[in-house]
Amino acid sequence: MxxxxxxxxxxxxxxxxxxxxxIVGSQYVWRVIGGVNWDLNDPGASGNFxxxxxxxxxxxxxxxxxxxIGAFKYPFTWMLGLKDPDHNxxxxxxxxxAGIIRYFRFTTDHKVVGIQYLVxxxxxxxxxxxxxxxxxxxxxxxxxxxxxxxxxNTIVTMHGMLMILTIISFFVGPFGxxxxxxxxxxxxxxxxxxxxxxxxxxxxxxxxxxxxxFMGIGDPLTTGAxxxxxxxxxxxxxxxxxxxxxxxxxxxxxxxxxxxxGAVNLITTVIAMRAPGMSYTRMPMTxxxxxxxxxxxxxxxxxxxxxxxxxxxxxxFRTSFFFAATAGDFANNGYIGGGSAWLxxxxxxxxxxxxxxxxxxxxxxxxxxxxxxxxxxxLFGYKTAILGLMGVVVLSFLVWMHHEFxxxxxxxxxxxxxxxxxxxxxxxxxxxxxxxxxxxxGRIWMTVTMGFVFAFTWSFLIGGITGIYLSDVPADVQLHxxxxxxxxxxYTIVGGALMGFLGAVYYWFPKMTGRMMDEKIxxxxxxxxxxxxxGTFLAxxxxxxxxxxxxxxDYSPLFAGxxxxxxxxxxxxxxxxxxxxxxxxxxxxxxxxxxxxxxxxKTLEWTTPTPVPLENxxxxxxxxxxxxxxxxxxxxxxxxxxxxxAGPAIG
Amino acid sequence: xxxxxxxxxxxxSSHASHIDExxxxxxxxxxxxxxxxxxxxxxxxxxxxxxGVNVNNLWFPDGTKNIDLTQTTIQTxxxxxxxxxxxxxxxAVRQGIGGLVxxxxxxxxLLWIATLIYSIQYMGHLPFTQAGGGFASxxxxxxxxxxxxxxxxxxxxxxxxxxxxxxxxxxxxxxxITTIGYYWYWVVIFGVIGYLLPIILPGPLH
Numbered sequence: 098m099x100x101x102x103x104x105x106x107x108x109x110x111x112x113x114x115x116x117x118x119x120i121v122g123s124q125y126v127w128r129v130i131g132g133v134n135w136d137l138n139d140p141g142a143s144g145n146f147x148x149x150x151x152x153x154x155x156x157x158x159x160x161x162x163x164x165x166i167g168a169f170k171y172p173f174t175w176m177l178g179l180k181d182p183d184h185n186x187x188x189x190x191x192x193x194x195a196g197i198i199r200y201f202r203f204t205t206d207h208k209v210v211g212i213q214y215l216v217x218x219x220x221x222x223x224x225x226x227x228x229x230x231x232x233x234x235x236x237x238x239x240x241x242x243x244x245x246x247x248x249x250n251t252i253v254t255m256h257g258m259l260m261i262l263t264i265i266s267f268f269v270g271p272f273g274x275x276x277x278x279x280x281x282x283x284x285x286x287x288x289x290x291x292x293x294x295x296x297x298x299x300x301x302x303x304x305x306x307x308x309x310x311f312m313g314i315g316d317p318l319t320t321g322a323x324x325x326x327x328x329x330x331x332x333x334x335x336x337x338x339x340x341x342x343x344x345x346x347x348x349x350x351x352x353x354x355x356x357x358x359g360a361v362n363l364i365t366t367v368i369a370m371r372a373p374g375m376s377y378t379r380m381p382m383t384x385x386x387x388x389x390x391x392x393x394x395x396x397x398x399x400x401x402x403x404x405x406x407x408x409x410x411x412x413x414f415r416t417s418f419f420f421a422a423t424a425g426d427f428a429n430n431g432y433i434g435g436g437s438a439w440l441x442x443x444x445x446x447x448x449x450x451x452x453x454x455x456x457x458x459x460x461x462x463x464x465x466x467x468x469x470x471x472x473x474x475x476l477f478g479y480k481t482a483i484l485g486l487m488g489v490v491v492l493s494f495l496v497w498m499h500h501e502f503x504x505x506x507x508x509x510x511x512x513x514x515x516x517x518x519x520x521x522x523x524x525x526x527x528x529x530x531x532x533x534x535x536x537x538x539g540r541i542w543m544t545v546t547m548g549f550v551f552a553f554t555w556s557f558l559i560g561g562i563t564g565i566y567l568s569d570v571p572a573d574v575q576l577h578x579x580x581x582x583x584x585x586x587x588y589t590i591v592g593g594a595l596m597g598f599l600g601a602v603y604y605w606f607p608k609m610t611g612r613m614m615d616e617k618i619x620x621x622x623x624x625x626x627x628x629x630x631x632g633t634f635l636a637x638x639x640x641x642x643x644x645x646x647x648x649x650x651d652y653s654p655l656f657a658g659x660x661x662x663x664x665x666x667x668x669x670x671x672x673x674x675x676x677x678x679x680x681x682x683x684x685x686x687x688x689x690x691x692x693x694x695x696x697x698x699k700t701l702e703w704t705t706p707t708p709v710p711l712e713n714x715x716x717x718x719x720x721x722x723x724x725x726x727x728x729x730x731x732x733x734x735x736x737x738x739x740x741x742x743a744g745p746a747i748g
Numbered sequence: 749x750x751x752x753x754x755x756x757x758x759x760x761s762s763h764a765s766h767i768d769e770x771x772x773x774x775x776x777x778x779x780x781x782x783x784x785x786x787x788x789x790x791x792x793x794x795x796x797x798x799x800g801v802n803v804n805n806l807w808f809p810d811g812t813k814n815i816d817l818t819q820t821t822i823q824t825x826x827x828x829x830x831x832x833x834x835x836x837x838x839x840a841v842r843q844g845i846g847g848l849v850x851x852x853x854x855x856x857x858l859l860w861i862a863t864l865i866y867s868i869q870y871m872g873h874l875p876f877t878q879a880g881g882g883f884a885s886x887x888x889x890x891x892x893x894x895x896x897x898x899x900x901x902x903x904x905x906x907x908x909x910x911x912x913x914x915x916x917x918x919x920x921x922x923x924x925i926t927t928i929g930y931y932w933y934w935v936v937i938f939g940v941i942g943y944l945l946p947i948i949l950p951g952p953l954h
Binding site: 172175176177178283287288291357361362364365368369370372373379395396397398399400402403406407410414415416417418421422423431432433434435436437439440443444447699700701704717720722723724726 | 749766767768771772775776779780782783784786787789790791794797798801802803804806807809878879880881882883884885886888889903906907910911913914916
């Protein structure tokens with residue numbers, strides 16, 4: 098039957114092999130689970146073996162998944178010197194004539210990968226948001242009334258890490274994959290198989306991540322399952338906490354590999370596959386923003402990987418990267434010290450700071466792009482904007498120790514990091530100037546996307562300025578570890594990156610799905626998000642200034658009022674995001690059919706018909722001007738590139 | 749954005765003539781190696797940092813035996829020999845000397861595998877365990893990282909050898925040798941770094 102052939106290889110066969118891999122890898126665990134001895138002081142203890150069992154299980158689960166989805170087929174064909182796939186084989190792998198099953202398997206078509214990323218990241222956002230709602234439930238009233246404190250710690254850690262992983266892939270995953278190749282006039286990404294592999298890695302990373310809340314149940318050493326270290330997973334605590342941290346480490350390493358693969362792919366695509374006439378200064382800003390993010394991902398993620406590998410080695414093999422003092426002897430799970438707490442902080446934050454710019458740079462590029470479209474004006478200062486984006490990329494590697502001002506490092510160095518952190522506001526300011534200059538005296542078409550652009554401007558401004566306050570060492574000494582910091586980064590990440598993402602979904606929905614999103618629901622969800630978001634985090638600034646620490650389940654009644662306001666606003670925010678998701682799902686099924694260029698935009702993706710054909714263009718266009726020339730006569734809407742028929746039905 | 753069509757003619761295949769297919773793979777592989785270099789830079793920084801802070805004087809605890817220079821020299825020598833054979837093969841393919849290409853690649857591959865086996869054996873017979881302090885931990889991580897790359901690179905090595913023996917690489921088309929060469933050279937260089945680092949910044953501090 099043809100449907101059985103369609104199921105193998107696919108994500109279904111991948112899942113089956115992943116499950117088998119996990120069971121085989123961890124069977125040591127299953128064998129001892131009846132008589133688990135947790136006491137690490139006991140030479141016969143199985144604590145370490147439980148970890149090793151889980152780790153082996155996860156590694157084999159990943160391998161099983163990759164084998165099951167058929168990711169090794171081409172590498173092995175290549176390795177054994179067999180015949181290279183011909184064009185028809187490549188088209189088959191890209192999902193030609195495959196129907197809906199192509200979304201549930203290893204498919205190389207960048208548009209399919211983009212949709213896969215969209216769905217996966219939205220599911221991740223939903224779970225991260227669930228964590229946020231649980232946090233705000235706990236913090237609604239003083240006292241650890243909703244959850245045990247250890248459980249709350251795990252929820253905070255998981256919410257933080259999951260949201261970070263989501264937003265890393267949020268923009269460059271769906272839109273970097275679906276839109277950018279078409280935007281630069283290419284038929285696909287530079288390495289289509291690597292593209293399919295990167296989404297596969299993200300999926301298995303999330304499968305490993307899902308284990309975290311269930312790991313460590315019953316462990317007497319940590320009174321609570323999961324990971325309680327906070328998303329920064331500092332080695333000094335992570336080395337000693339429950340076994341959930343191993344799942345976290347592996348999941349994040351896998352997600353980091355996925356992100357780096359995507360980064361290399363995107364940069365190579367932009368360097369090598371632009372259409373004739375598409376010079377670097379004719380590329381839309383979205384591409385520049387995504388390149389900036391990809392550079393940061395490619396260069397910085399290794400630092401986090403090193404940190405996490407060291408944590409796992411400390412835990413399983415008793416190395417002492419982070420153990421400062423000696424304990425026991427090796428025969429009895431002992432080790433000799435020599436590790437440093439600063440090592441974990443520096444390794445983490447050397448990644449951690451570029452990482453947060455990684456989150457927001459694609460949104461910077463996108464909002465500049467889309468402002469030009471909806472203000473019907475050329476971008477104000479194209480080269481200034483590039484200077485701004487690349488300035489952020491370079492400077493972001495020079496500021497990381499502002500996260501460690503209170504860690505006790507050499508005080509003479511603090512001035513440098515304070516200055517560099519303040520300096521990074523200059524390129525960011527250039528981007529704002531370009532944005533405002535583009536809006537100025539434009540006849541703005543107020544779509545929901547443009548609403549999100551204004552929301553981005555407002556929110557990132559607040560987030561950025563509060564970042565300047567935090568860059569000041571005396572202020573940071575007071576505010577570090579408090580809710581002011583939490584409010585600051587939510588304003589930048591949620592207010593910056595998430596607003597950009599939500600605007601981008603609305604903007605490119607017609608091209609990706611062939612339908613328009615419902616505008617009324619769009620506006621209602623937009624305003625709900627604004628009211629909820631600002632209510633939550635303005636109140637959080639307030640309690641932060643009052644002195645409330647972060648990552649605490651129980652706080653002083655002094656902060657009760659602000660927290661109650663924040664929690665109620667957060668529930669409004671959550672409901673509005675759910676409404677936005679509903680809009681996505683409802684419009685995908687039943688929204689009005691979209692024309693090929695509903696926004697009258699001038700970038701290349703809008704010259705293709707909807708649905709976009711498998712190879713994007715019949716003939717590769719030759720580009721003769723930039724993407725923002727609204728001074729020229731209006732581009733006729735919906736004129737397809739010559740020689741092209743509409744592509745396969747989407748979904 | 750104004751576009752003009754018809755300049756390229758209708759293309760049935762996905763290989764558009766304006767794209768440099770070889771250049772594309774070169775850029776991609778180069779970026780991958782750059783990512784790997786970053787990883788190595790962080791490992792080196794961690795080594796220097798831990799050695800510098802010497803927490804509780806436990807970077808190189810008293811009584812720890814140092815690594816055996818003879819063995820590491822052999823290990824690094826095997827790796828460098830593999831790299832040199834590869835350089836020879838790369839030169840030969842650019843000159844079009846088919847026989848020398850096959851010989852060079854095969855020798856390079858065999859030396860790669862010899863390095864891998866020797867490294868695993870060497871790791872198993874270190875004079876300390878990974879639990880023996882800061883230096884021990886970093887040294888095991890370094891060597892382990894190198895072995896991990898030797899292992900993962902086996903796929904490249906075997907594939908390249910098979911394809912070279914099939915005669916697929918000519919003077920005009922030898923992208924596989926060039927691009928895998930980037931990875932090959934990087935693994936050799938990292939092996940040399942791992943060799944030199946404990947010599948320039950040794951474990952024992954006095």
